[in-house]
């Protein structure tokens with residue numbers, strides 16, 4: 777399944793998954809398969825957790841990591857949902873073979 781991509785020029789990151797949309801800062805990014813795959817992984821994670829709990833868990837993981845590592849960058853990259861997304865964003869076949877709640881293995 778593909779999700780609608782919306783260009784949001786004032787976005788402060790290159791891409792964001794805001795269920796059920798993928799927001800990108802630049803129009804060209806709408807054609808970046810790696811970025812779109814990364815954000816699509818997040819939308820699947822969100823759908824599997826009935827959306828709101830996904831965002832709550834994402835935030836709580838981030839805050840826990842911030843406390844644990846003491847810096848934003850590491851706190852962000854160690855969020856379990858980001859670990860799954862970054863690990864698989866370059867695998868074109870990943871979305872077809874991904875298992876339910878796959879993030880729990882990261």
Ligand SMILES: [Zn+2]
Nearest residue numbers: 814818858861
């Ligand atoms: Zn991400």
